[in-house]
Amino acid sequence: MSSVTVPLSAPASQSLNSVLNQQLVLPDVYQHSTGLFMEVWQNSTRVVADAICQNLNPVIHADYLGLGGDFVFVDKQGSTDPAYDGLGGRYVLTFVTAI
Template structure:
């Protein structure tokens, strides 16, 4: 099992592309009044839509989707759920492989 930190900016809405397990992954991360959410695209196919982002709670929850791991937000200063204004600093997004 390996962990890779995904760089995020402290903005209310962002999209980034990363290569994970030799696959193109697009992440849409956005703040709503009810929390921080994320969409996950794998090779131009959306595999997760509107997942709530919580501290230490995996985002994808489904090995059969072929991602080969899962995304986890980590609060480096406590145990709060992430908000956009702390992304990349207090709240770190990590991709943990299952292999």
């Protein structure tokens, strides 16, 4: 298993173009009153919509979707679920691939 850190900053809504596992992946991360959520696009096809982001809990949960890995948020200072104002500092988004 290997992992790559996906660089995020602290705006309440953001989209990134990333090359992960040799494919174009666009994670959209956005804050609602009920928590941080994420959509994941692969080569302009939405793979996951409105997934809740939780500490150490994989976002996608579906190997058959073909990403070859999953996104996981990590709280570097404890064990709370991520919030937008701590992204890129306290909360780190990683893409974890299987070997």
